[in-house]
Amino acid sequence: MMTRTQKGTDRTRLAGGAAIRLDGVHKSFGDLHAVRGIDLQVEQGEIVAFLGPNGAGKTTTIDMILGLGRPDEGTVQTLGMAPRDAVSRGLVAAVMQTGGLLRDVSVAETVELTASLFVHTRDVQECLERAGIWGIRDQRVGKCSGGEQQRLRFAMALVSDPALLVLDEPTTGMDVTGRRDFWAAIRSDARRGRTVLFATHYLEEADQYADRIVLVRHGEVVADGTGAQIKARASGRTIRATLDRPDRAALLAIEGVEALDIRGESVTIGAHNSDAVARALLNTMGARDLEITAQGLEEAFMTLTSDANEGARA
Amino acid sequence: MSTTTPGSAAGTISLDRSTPAYGGFNRTLLRIELMRILRNKRTMFFTVVLPVIFFFVFRANSFNSGSGNASAWLMVSLALYGAFVANASTSAGVAVERAQGWSRQLRLTPLRGPAYILTKVLVSSAVAVIPLVVVYGLGLAFGSRAPAGDLVLAFVVSWLGSMLMALFGLAVGFLLPSENTMQVMGMAMTLLAFGGGVFIPQPVFSHAFDLFARWTPMYGVTAMAHAGLAGWSGAWMWVLNIVGWAAVLGGSAVWLFRRDTGRV
Numbered sequence: 105m106m107t108r109t110q111k112g113t114d115r116t117r118l119a120g121g122a123a124i125r126l127d128g129v130h131k132s133f134g135d136l137h138a139v140r141g142i143d144l145q146v147e148q149g150e151i152v153a154f155l156g157p158n159g160a161g162k163t164t165t166i167d168m169i170l171g172l173g174r175p176d177e178g179t180v181q182t183l184g185m186a187p188r189d190a191v192s193r194g195l196v197a198a199v200m201q202t203g204g205l206l207r208d209v210s211v212a213e214t215v216e217l218t219a220s221l222f223v224h225t226r227d228v229q230e231c232l233e234r235a236g237i238w239g240i241r242d243q244r245v246g247k248c249s250g251g252e253q254q255r256l257r258f259a260m261a262l263v264s265d266p267a268l269l270v271l272d273e274p275t276t277g278m279d280v281t282g283r284r285d286f287w288a289a290i291r292s293d294a295r296r297g298r299t300v301l302f303a304t305h306y307l308e309e310a311d312q313y314a315d316r317i318v319l320v321r322h323g324e325v326v327a328d329g330t331g332a333q334i335k336a337r338a339s340g341r342t343i344r345a346t347l348d349r350p351d352r353a354a355l356l357a358i359e360g361v362e363a364l365d366i367r368g369e370s371v372t373i374g375a376h377n378s379d380a381v382a383r384a385l386l387n388t389m390g391a392r393d394l395e396i397t398a399q400g401l402e403e404a405f406m407t408l409t410s411d412a413n414e415g416a417r418a
Numbered sequence: 419m420s421t422t423t424p425g426s427a428a429g430t431i432s433l434d435r436s437t438p439a440y441g442g443f444n445r446t447l448l449r450i451e452l453m454r455i456l457r458n459k460r461t462m463f464f465t466v467v468l469p470v471i472f473f474f475v476f477r478a479n480s481f482n483s484g485s486g487n488a489s490a491w492l493m494v495s496l497a498l499y500g501a502f503v504a505n506a507s508t509s510a511g512v513a514v515e516r517a518q519g520w521s522r523q524l525r526l527t528p529l530r531g532p533a534y535i536l537t538k539v540l541v542s543s544a545v546a547v548i549p550l551v552v553v554y555g556l557g558l559a560f561g562s563r564a565p566a567g568d569l570v571l572a573f574v575v576s577w578l579g580s581m582l583m584a585l586f587g588l589a590v591g592f593l594l595p596s597e598n599t600m601q602v603m604g605m606a607m608t609l610l611a612f613g614g615g616v617f618i619p620q621p622v623f624s625h626a627f628d629l630f631a632r633w634t635p636m637y638g639v640t641a642m643a644h645a646g647l648a649g650w651s652g653a654w655m656w657v658l659n660i661v662g663w664a665a666v667l668g669g670s671a672v673w674l675f676r677r678d679t680g681r682v
Contacts, residue, residue: 170526171525172522172525172526183433191525191526191527191528192437192528193435193436193437193528194435194527194528195433195435196526197526198526200519200523202519203518203519203520203522203523204518204519204520204522204523205518205519205520205523206454206515206518206520207518208454208457208458209450209454213450213453216446216450217446217447217450218527219446220444220445220446220447221438221442221444221447221524221527221528221529222438222527222528223435223436223437223438223528224432224435224436260523264527265431265432266431267431267433293431296429296430296431297430297431298431
């Protein structure tokens with residue numbers, strides 16, 4: 105076994121290179137250029153949120169990481185090997201948002217069948233218990249609720265004890281308790297060295313559960329960092345004030361002004377250091393009726409990902 | 419079979435993994451797949467009832483049928499047809515699995531195309547035993563007479579040979595949307611059965627039709643199933659027909675399974 109434990113962190117780093125490595129990946133479907141040159145490296149044990157609006161290329165990228173699609177250009181590797189090889193060894197598993205279940209078999213049979221295909225597996229009962237569906241193990245899949253089916257997909261993903269777990273909108277249909285249990289299970293496995301990449305379009309979920317957020321828009325990575333860093337990048341404040349004769353050049357000369365809009369006597373300024381800008385406006389420009397508003401999380405996300413000109417596609 | 423690594427829950431996740439033997443083919447998969455079919459009342463109904471109805475409708479009395487009587491000939495034909503249909507309709511069920519996203523899910527496991535195809539063929543051929551047993555039982559009870567050796571040969575050839583239609587069902591099931599699969603299969607089975615000489619015996623074929631029919635996928639198996647009664651003349655052609663179609667249909671099924679990773 106080629107494993108070693110890093111001292112000083114609670115994460116385990118396994119041999120075998122980066123959990124995910126994408127180099128210059130492009131993928132098109134006809135005229136749609138879904139992925140436009142994504143470079144991404146995810147280290148083992150990281151919990152990474154893949155955040156973006158519908159149509160950002162998240163799903164296409166995930167398909168390539170899972171070996172379900174091939175890039176037109178560039179390379180994709182998981183745990184130092186071709187995605188299909190990693191899947192064949194049970195090193196990579198995924199929880200998809202929809203489908204992937206046979207309606208006419210029971211919950212337990214589904215996991216048992218899945219387990220039978222892998223060499224290295226965990227106990228079926230343990231997986232059912234961890235996913236919280238041991239109690240409904242004899243129920244037909246077709247009779248399960250959306251949340252129960254999602255837990256079943258999770259149990260199926262756990263059974264091969266994957267080193268990389270890819271989740272596509274994982275908590276869709278789950279109630280609050282289900283969501284909490286789910287993320288608790290994910291967290292405890294990350295400490296064993298499991299890497300988790302989850303796609304979501306909720307900044308809240310990404311911010312709450314991921315070590316790192318990779319923000320994609322129109323098939324490109326537009327931001328990559330911790331939740332705090334992402335928010336900081338997008339979370340400028342807006343200052344509005346009234347000036348008698350606003351002087352564009354003088355206003356732009358104020359340190360910290362990042363955006364400026366003048367409508368008659370009304371001035372709107374975008375800035376990170378809003379206090380300094382406000383002080384300058386009040387002290388040297390004779391500004392009146394000054395107000396400062398902060399952007400929320402969702403607005404920050406919108407700032408980074410929105411683009412009114414192009415239609416969204418899943 | 420599952421192997422649990424004891425005590426690894428707290429330990430690190432192992433990267434030292436191997437791929438399964440035989441492309442993931444295993445008994446658990448086979449058992450669960452078989453149970454799924456046996457639980458499907460509709461499939462079981464048609465598999466059993468259809469050949470019974472056909473047997474009583476088509477009970478013939480006289481034509482030259484070689485070493486057995488006409489009833490024996492018909493028994494072999496109808497049992498074979500039942501086996502063809504059982505194989506094809508069972509395996510074409512993959513169309514429904516595709517619609518549920520299951521084949522895509524299987525692409526996230528080590529299961530290889532040939533192992534999956536083999537599982538489906540074995541399950542289908544297990545189901546095909548039912549019409550064979552039912553029709554041979556009825557035939558013998560209602561006056562079909564032929565040398566025992568010829569009947570055993572016909573039974574075994576029909577059972578093994580009808581697996582060809584399991585491959586056909588898989589190829590169609592992987593190719594067409596599930597709502598169309600069953601109509602196409604019903605139509606195809608009837609036409610292929612005529613071409614193969616299942617309903618109208620091959621010796622009755624015109625020369626021109628026979629030249630065409632020998633290229634159709636039921637021809638070789640049907641001829642060989644009747645060989646005990648009607649003789650082995652032309653056997654090399656039957657073998658060629660069977661081997662050729664097995665390669666074409668099996669190859670198509672594996673290729674279509676591999677291709678089938680689309681989202682639902």
